[in-house]
Amino acid sequence: MAGLYFEDFKVGDTYKSTRMTVTESQIIDFATQYDPQPFHTNIEAAKESIFGGLVASGIHTVALAFRLFFMTGALENNLGSPGFDELRWLKPVRPGDTLFAVGEVMETTPSKKHDDRGTVRFRYSSHNQKGEMVLSVIGKQILKKKPI
Amino acid sequence: MAGLYFEDFKVGDTYKSTRMTVTESQIIDFATQYDPQPFHTNIEAAKESIFGGLVASGIHTVALAFRLFFMTGALENNLGSPGFDELRWLKPVRPGDTLFAVGEVMETTPSKKHDDRGTVRFRYSSHNQKGEMVLSVIGKQILKKKPI
Numbered sequence: 362m363a364g365l366y367f368e369d370f371k372v373g374d375t376y377k378s379t380r381m382t383v384t385e386s387q388i389i390d391f392a393t394q395y396d397p398q399p400f401h402t403n404i405e406a407a408k409e410s411i412f413g414g415l416v417a418s419g420i421h422t423v424a425l426a427f428r429l430f431f432m433t434g435a436l437e438n439n440l441g442s443p444g445f446d447e448l449r450w451l452k453p454v455r456p457g458d459t460l461f462a463v464g465e466v467m468e469t470t471p472s473k474k475h476d477d478r479g480t481v482r483f484r485y486s487s488h489n490q491k492g493e494m495v496l497s498v499i500g501k502q503i504l505k506k507k508p509i
Numbered sequence: 510m511a512g513l514y515f516e517d518f519k520v521g522d523t524y525k526s527t528r529m530t531v532t533e534s535q536i537i538d539f540a541t542q543y544d545p546q547p548f549h550t551n552i553e554a555a556k557e558s559i560f561g562g563l564v565a566s567g568i569h570t571v572a573l574a575f576r577l578f579f580m581t582g583a584l585e586n587n588l589g590s591p592g593f594d595e596l597r598w599l600k601p602v603r604p605g606d607t608l609f610a611v612g613e614v615m616e617t618t619p620s621k622k623h624d625d626r627g628t629v630r631f632r633y634s635s636h637n638q639k640g641e642m643v644l645s646v647i648g649k650q651i652l653k654k655k656p657i
Contacts, residue, residue, distance in 0.1 A: 395572040
């Protein structure tokens with residue numbers, strides 16, 4: 362899967378990652394640094410929250426999905442990203458959940474300005490061990506074309 | 510600013526954070542764990558990239574903006590977020606950049622289903638020491654109403 366260039370991406374292609382288990386300490390460590398809300402950092406307070414227990418920061422969930430997706434090798438020739446058009450946290454991610462990520466090609470657009478690159482629009486998603494989609498993101502990546 | 514409830518947010522209100530300097534080691538540490546692309550983790554490879562030097566992972570930039578925004582206290586009664594509708598990485602964030610975040614209230618909608626909460630739509634942005642907006646995010650938060 363490694364070493365893909367812009368031309369290699371076709372609408373409908375999907376890239377599926379390996380799986381990774383999220384631990385309680387990862388959830389608390391990330392949130393303590395970046396998203397210090399009680400339902401992400403405090404087991405006792407989380408029990409009283411609408412989640413009924415500790416849940417991963419949404420930003421942590423996004424970071425984990427992209428870490429899994431980068432491991433597929435699909436973005437080895439990625440030059441950057443202008444942004445996301447839609448991001449949905451669909452289900453909480455809890456300690457012990459085992460996640461995998463999927464990227465589906467929605468659209469490919471060669472750059473008009475730069476001969477050496479193009480934009481690929483992906484729908485990314487992250488899924489848990491119960492078959493639930495926990496995260497959905499639509500976003501663009503700028504990918505290098507094959508060297509001539 | 511602490512302890513704000515749904516009713517306290519009015520369209521046009523803005524909440525501005527303190528400032529924080531991003532270091533090279535923070536950028537490399539985050540990216541090594543979550544976004545291991547060469548322009549985020551490898552100083553030499555980053556020099557050859559389109560960025561011309563090391564830049565923070567976009568997901569790290571989002572995490573930093575929310576960490577700064579949470580420090581304002583505006584989201585102390587936050588119950589969670591369904592997602593973002595638009596996210597744009599406008600400028601690279603580089604080692605030594607000093608950032609602050611701003612949240613502007615765009616819309617407030619009481620919940621029809623739950624008497625005790627409402628949704629606030631924010632435009633978040635993150636800004637560097639040169640006055641450049643580096644990140645723009647439109648997203649929703651579900652906030653508790655004042656206890657009766």
